[in-house]
Amino acid sequence: MPNKLNGKRIAILATDGVEQVELTEPRKALDAAGAKTELVSPAKGKLQAWRHQDKGDQFPVDVELDAANPSNYDALLLPGGVANPDQLRTMPKAVHFVKSFFDEGKPVAAICHAPWMLAEAGVVHGKTLTSWPSLQTDLKNAGAKWVDREVVEDDGLVTSRKPDDLPAFNQKMVEVFSEASEHEAQPVGPARTHHRS
Numbered sequence: 001m002p003n004k005l006n007g008k009r010i011a012i013l014a015t016d017g018v019e020q021v022e023l024t025e026p027r028k029a030l031d032a033a034g035a036k037t038e039l040v041s042p043a044k045g046k047l048q049a050w051r052h053q054d055k056g057d058q059f060p061v062d063v064e065l066d067a068a069n070p071s072n073y074d075a076l077l078l079p080g081g082v083a084n085p086d087q088l089r090t091m092p093k094a095v096h097f098v099k100s101f102f103d104e105g106k107p108v109a110a111i112c113h114a115p116w117m118l119a120e121a122g123v124v125h126g127k128t129l130t131s132w133p134s135l136q137t138d139l140k141n142a143g144a145k146w147v148d149r150e151v152v153e154d155d156g157l158v159t160s161r162k163p164d165d166l167p168a169f170n171q172k173m174v175e176v177f178s179e180a181s182e183h184e185a186q187p188v189g190p191a192r193t194h195h196r197s
Contacts (some may be wrong), residue, residue, distance in 0.1 A: 004177075009036045010075050013077075013097060016048045017088055019081035019113075020051050021141060027039075038073075041090060044062060059179050062191035065097065074106060075107045079112075085115075099123060102121070109173040110159050115129060133171060151172045156176060
């Protein structure tokens with residue numbers, strides 16, 4: 001739905017080796033919902049995307065990782081591709097960037113191999129999620145409950161397995177990101193009660 005995310009800034013953390021369609025399709029969905037998306041990356045100037053085993057297009061980096069402040073963003077998107085999260089998880093700044101969204105209670109969406117970053121950041125313990133199947137042992141070892149489903153949402157974390165899941169992933173991501181925005185907009189007062197489901 002258009003304008004659901006008006007005025008919201010969404011960080012997309014990725015580097016060389018990102019799976020192109022997992023960068024472009026979710027970004028399109030966020031932009032269409034009115035969000036301002038910014039590609040955050042340690043890559044200088046542009047990053048090189050891939051289409052499975054082949055080189056894809058290059059994309060301009062909006063904010064260099066060194067200069068990126070998680071507090072400036074309302075939510076985080078983590079696209080997959082094998083090389084992309086495998087490089088990012090070796091970079092303390094990238095891991096800290098991801099962890100900060102969880103520390104601040106902001107929603108995060110991660111697809112395919114991207115949940116490797118969640119395991120590295122130590123934020124999956126007790127959460128139900130999915131990913132590319134080869135990551136399930138790593139995620140279980142990090143304390144997550146891994147399930148084989150098209151899209152999973154657990155307390156503001158949206159995950160999917162692969163590019164085929166993108167339609168469901170994009171829809172759930174926009175929904176969860178906009179719900180988080182609505183919660184922030186509601187005044188907290190004595191008349192408001194919390195019901196935990």
